[in-house]
Amino acid sequence: MTVVLVHGNPETDAVWGPLVRELRRDDVVLLSPPGFGAPAPHGWEATVEEYRLWLVGELEALGGPVDLVGHDWGGGHVANVAMTRPDLLRSWCSDILGVFEPDYVWHDLAQIWQTPGAGEEAAAAMVADPAARAAGLVPLGVTPDVAEEMAKSWTDDMARCMLALYRDAAQPAMARLGERLPAAAARPGLAIQAADDHFVGTDDMRWRAAERAGAQVAVLDRLGHWWMLQDPARGAAVLTGFWASLR
Numbered sequence: 001m002t003v004v005l006v007h008g009n010p011e012t013d014a015v016w017g018p019l020v021r022e023l024r025r026d027d028v029v030l031l032s033p034p035g036f037g038a039p040a041p042h043g044w045e046a047t048v049e050e051y052r053l054w055l056v057g058e059l060e061a062l063g064g065p066v067d068l069v070g071h072d073w074g075g076g077h078v079a080n081v082a083m084t085r086p087d088l089l090r091s092w093c094s095d096i097l098g099v100f101e102p103d104y105v106w107h108d109l110a111q112i113w114q115t116p117g118a119g120e121e122a123a124a125a126m127v128a129d130p131a132a133r134a135a136g137l138v139p140l141g142v143t144p145d146v147a148e149e150m151a152k153s154w155t156d157d158m159a160r161c162m163l164a165l166y167r168d169a170a171q172p173a174m175a176r177l178g179e180r181l182p183a184a185a186a187r188p189g190l191a192i193q194a195a196d197d198h199f200v201g202t203d204d205m206r207w208r209a210a211e212r213a214g215a216q217v218a219v220l221d222r223l224g225h226w227w228m229l230q231d232p233a234r235g236a237a238v239l240t241g242f243w244a245s246l247r
Contacts, residue, residue: 001067001090001243003028006055008072008096009162010126010133012037014149015071015142019228022236029066031058033077035161037153046164048173052080056088065090067243071228072096072199073165079184079213080177086186091246093239095192095227097209098201100178106171107199113166123159130154141226178209185214190242192235193217196224216242 005016005028013030014037020028032038033051044050055077059066068089070078075094082092098104106114113119126133130151137147191210193203200206210217218238220227228235 001027002062002064003239003243004031004059004062004066004068005029006031006033006068006070006074006077007036008033008070008074008076009036009165010150010154010158011072012150012153014146015226016228017146018143018232019235022232023240029062031055033074035158036073037150040157040161044161046161047168048076048080048165048177051077051165052084055081056085059085059088067091067093069093069239070095072225076169076174079181082184082187082189082213083177083180084183086184089187091188091190091243092184093190093192093242095194095197096200097181097191097213097215098205099174100181101201101205101209102172102175102178104171104174104201104205106166106169110166110199113163114170119163119167123163127154127156127159137226141224141230143229146229178212181209181212182214188242188246189213189215190239191215191217192220192227192238194220194223194225194227196222197227199225218242 007013007015013032016030034040034044034054035046066089068078075096078092079094079097112122134147134151138144193206223230
């Protein structure tokens with residue numbers, strides 16, 4: 001069964017490297033959302049729905065049900081596919097289900113990106129000084145080598161897509177999407193809850209969202225938003241155990 005990994009913002013597929021090595025399998029496909037390590041097509045508006053349709057198209061092209069895993073915004077795209085096209089999946093996994101809860105409040109940086117003017121200034125600073133931004137990710141759990149590699153793709157195109165995506169997802173947009181979470185139970189799901197991840201809602205929000213989606217929950221103590229870099233062996237073990245349970 002093919003494994004498909006989808007990353008988020010402001011990332012490239014480099015974020016998956018250590019985890020892929022720990023999975024020790026040759027059927028892993030890495031998908032980079034347009035603007036985030038892959039070119040954005042002409043006319044791309046970077047809306048939540050466009051990214052859902054993009055992922056649907058990629059999965060249709062693979063030609064069979066897959067085990068789909070998403071991190072950060074990739075986890076949002078994964079959940080949106082699980083809610084609408086379960087026929088494309090054997091299973092799904094997301095680490096940001098809490099953002100679909102009605103009382104979720106976007107984190108401070110996201111709120112800056114969602115604010116006209118302030119968002120453009122923050123995005124321009126990221127593109128102008130990627131080294132400083134990359135260094136700022138290291139205390140949050142991104143390894144220096146991966147941070148440096150991702151920073152190479154911080155372009156004006158990524159900045160534009162980042163701002164457009166977060167603005168399209170400003171509440172109550174995510175809460176409305178979350179009304180469909182029970183539909184994700186059509187396929188086995190796994191909600192990864194990194195205990196020290198403070199970007200994706202409270203513990204209560206994440207538990208409620210997982211329950212509504214009918215998903216199993218894997219709590220990763222002492223790990224944060226970039227759990228796949230902080231402890232890739234543990235992340236791989238959790239995923240492998242989940243997939244083994246499906247057989």
